[in-house]
Amino acid sequence: MLDLTSFVSLFVLGVIGWITYKIYIWPIYITPLRKIPGPPSESLLYGNLKTIFTKEDTQLKWVQEYGNIIRYHGIFNQPMLLISDTKIIQDITSKHVYDFIKPLRMMSDALAMGGKGLIFSEGEDHMRQRKMMNLAFIHNNIKETVPTIIRVAFTLKCLIEDKVNLGESKFNLTPYISKAALDALGSFGFNYEFNSLTSSNELTEALNIFTNDSQPSLRLAIKSLEMHVNKRIL
Numbered sequence: 080m081l082d083l084t085s086f087v088s089l090f091v092l093g094v095i096g097w098i099t100y101k102i103y104i105w106p107i108y109i110t111p112l113r114k115i116p117g118p119p120s121e122s123l124l125y126g127n128l129k130t131i132f133t134k135e136d137t138q139l140k141w142v143q144e145y146g147n148i149i150r151y152h153g154i155f156n157q158p159m160l161l162i163s164d165t166k167i168i169q170d171i172t173s174k175h176v177y178d179f180i181k182p183l184r185m186m187s188d189a190l191a192m193g194g195k196g197l198i199f200s201e202g203e204d205h206m207r208q209r210k211m212m213n214l215a216f217i218h219n220n221i222k223e224t225v226p227t228i229i230r231v232a233f234t235l236k237c238l239i240e241d242k243v244n245l246g247e248s249k250f251n252l253t254p255y256i257s258k259a260a261l262d263a264l265g266s267f268g269f270n271y272e273f274n275s276l277t278s279s280n281e282l283t284e285a286l287n288i289f290t291n292d293s294q295p296s297l298r299l300a301i302k303s304l305e306m307h308v309n310k311r312i313l
Contacts, residue, residue, distance in 0.1 A: 101155070102123045102155050102157075103123060103156065106120070106156045106158050110158045112150045112158040112160065113158070115148060116145040116146060116149065116150065117149045117150035118130075118141060118149075118151055120152040120156050122156070123156050124155065125154060126152025126153045126154065126155075126156050126157070126159075127151045127153075128154065131151075138161060138163075141161065147162065147167075148160065148161075148162055148163075148167070149162075177205075180201055181199065181201065196208065223267065224267045227263055227266045228263055231259050231263045231266070231276070234262075234276050234277060235256075238255060239252075239255070255276065258276045261275050261286070262274065
């Protein structure tokens with residue numbers, strides 16, 4: 080019969096063995112994703128997340144080095160996929176959209192901000208909302224938005240040309256695309272001119288703060304940890 084010391088020792092060894100299996104053996108040697116090319120894990124606790132959040136264009140560099148389907152490691156070294164192949168993305172987002180469900184725990188912030196709208200809803204809710212939204216995209220309605228889109232696109236083109244003429248050969252285009260989308264949507268969707276491409280105002284600054292977290296790495300790490308722990312408990 081085991082005494083208390085032996086029992087505790089076996090328990091501790093079992094826990095150590097289980098942790099070793101979950102964060103080292105399985106993610107590296109057993110997972111079905113192990114044969115997919117990708118960067119080696121940098122940490123048993125946070126995988127490759129530190130590189131993603133502290134260095135620029137990490138995913139782009141991975142795509143250039145490893146291809147359009149990449150395996151990397153997330154919280155607790157868990158293997159994850161990064162897909163940049165346009166055909167696969169089309170299949171996931173268009174043809175098989177209801178087979179790839181967004182993890183609700185990872186979407187908690189988005190759901191709190193925007194609710195279960197068209198972007199974040201799933202299943203029957205998404206089907207119903209998509210059917211209602213289709214009416215806004217009939218031919219005649221789309222034709223009415225064309226002048227606005229052309230005007231915003233021309234403004235964006237001029238801004239880019241100005242930067243190039245000033246000698247800037249490389250710059251981040253993402254903020255300008257976001258502002259262009261906001262200007263176009265505000266104009267033909269809400270009859271409001273944000274003019275975020277050409278000027279700054281309180282509303283556009285508030286939206287920028289609202290949509291750009293000051294601590295994205297910490298927030299995502301906490302959400303990943305929360306999802307991982309809750310999945311184990313449930």
